[in-house]
Amino acid sequence: MQVTQDLIQAQAERTERARSAILAGKFLVTRTSPQQWTVKNGDKLPYVVSLKPSQSDSVGNDWTCTCMDFQQRGPLILCKHIEGVRLLEAAQNQNPQLTEKENQMNDSNPSNEGSLDDRLSRILWELRQPLDMSRVKRRQAPGMGSVPYLEGYDVIDRANSIFGFTWSFDLVGEPVIVRWQKKVLIWNQQEKRKVPSLDGNGNVQVEEVGLVYITGKVTVDLDGKLYCHADLGRCVFTGDTPEVLDMALAGSATDCLKRCFRQMGEQFGNSLYDKEIAQNAGLEQNRSTGANSPTSSRSTRPVVSTPVPTLPVVRKYGDGVSVNGNASEQEAYDQFKEKTGKAPSSKDELRTWLTGQRSTTTPASVAA
């Protein structure tokens, strides 16, 4: 619980600082390109805030800032400069939203490509398309054999490409963490069953286990009308280290997001809950690529797993540090792996690589 509260509080503090800075007129925010801003705070040199270009095949909402705070705590926590840009952008977007109805009536909104009907029909058409089975991954689930699932980054990617970034995911309330102690069981060859493990003094060994659950909702904006889908995400874990809890929290949030989207059907893996489809979905895929997939390591001893078929993949850097639940970081990690064929050795290596990737796709920074 401590970990999340710290995160939530750290984020809230930065958002609040940004809000007061804007209200006090201390932030000078200038847009230098469609996805880049400079934020000048008093006499200090301006910081550059960027949003990763929204290409059709990438995940959006990947903010960066050149300040020290973001280098140290981002992308999990967004610094006050990013929050400042976001607040101002949100404020600017208020007006079009208020006049949305008029625009719809006059059908004169110049920012829309094609008519509103076109957009809606395209979205509905895409949602009805059959699921591309090459997107399906499989993993071992205790007591269930192998089960199919979609990865979190893939669901986000798909949502961006279908809805064009006009969706959001919000947690509803605080995550709930339940912990208890469980006897450690080991396989006994003679008795052909699992028996409690004993320590040197003959005492039954116990281990700390837990369950995180989290409620959230996905909201999709279809031309001014908001559609909400809420669900519960959960993740079980073994151990009591901050890392384990961190992964479980991230895992339950990802699980929650995926379960919300699943209500929108086929494109978000709803059919994977059909028993017949579940038997074979993703099998071909796994035979060819499953050998060195990150999921294969969990079949021996899962440290963190959810009791549902939509489990987040375990991603680890070469130095043993786990990739956190931030969708952008996960996506970057997966891209790195896909392009270089190996996991990044550290978060720093991934950052450096990402910066290199960005500079090839974005125009040179205008800021000093």
Ligand SMILES: [Zn+2]
């Ligand atoms: Zn910053």
